[in-house]
Amino acid sequence: MLQLYRVGNVTGFLTSLKSLTNARYFSGSRLMFEESKKKDSKRSASEFNPRHLGVASEVYIPTSFKNLPSFWSHPLVFCNSFIRRIYVFGLNTVQVGIFRYQSGLKPNFLLWKNRAIENYVSVNTAFAQRKVEDVKSLVSIWVEEALDARSRHLPKYIRLDWELLKFNQIPKLVSVQAMMIPGRPLENIQLVYKFDTSQRLIKYNKKTSKAEKLDRNVVDYVAFLCDATTNELTLIGSLFESKPGAKLPKNYEDNTQIAIKRMRESGDLFRLPPV
DSSP states (O other): OTHHHHHOOHHHHHHHHHHHHHHHHHHHHHHHHHHHHHHOTTSOGGGOOGGGOOOOSOOOOOOOGGGSOOTTTOHHHHHHHHHHHHHHHHHHHHHHHHHHHHHOOOOOHHHHHHHHHHHHHHHHHHHHTTOGGGGGGGBOHHHHHHHHHHHHTSOTTEEEEEEEEEESSOOEEEEEEEEOOTTSOSOEEEEEEEEEEEEEEEEEETTTTEEEEEEEEEEEEEEEEEETTTTEEEEEEEEOOOOTTOOOOOSOOOOHHHHHHHHHHHTOTTOOOOO
């Protein structure tokens, strides 16, 4: 893929991006749609449920500049990462163009960002209060499953209180993917936001009547499925920033079992990053 930048032909670059997106995003959506049918065989394709979808394919998240090695000590790694960042920007631009052209809908990015923030806060607050059922409609079945499992493992004598103190940086849209669901018009789009926040977690021990306050900075990459016809967002998982030497995904996963495994893993919002 790096050869695209050596050619120096912008038209060829965009053409390659379009052919890549048309081939790859349809494949990922098809796998997720097949899984949604397995989850509820009574539903027809016209009764598509966005909660059955998850992050089924690998998504490249550009490495933050602060996490890159020095240009002087590792020039090749630095330059390759920078090139991939430009490529992802171009890919996102093409995806927005494809979505607008094929759906006839105008993306409302400001509204979507605000609703993504509201969703993010609601889900974290509900989990801390052990009220996952209250946000069931806001998350995918994969996220709900993971939240329920983690909530059951929390000690009964511990009470949590979560608060978003501030955003250290303006929330940033880092990935856009038009979701082409077989048998349906193009109206769904996958959005990945970078939330760099300052958060407070208070743990109250009912046995000792002691409270512990923990303030920390957290960077989350959160994926949402947006229905552009209703502007409703569903939190479908979280991702991690790609390593400096990570390569761009070659193609979308055609193995249904691997796709399901990835949806389940990304649905666990509080998992540790890969080593």
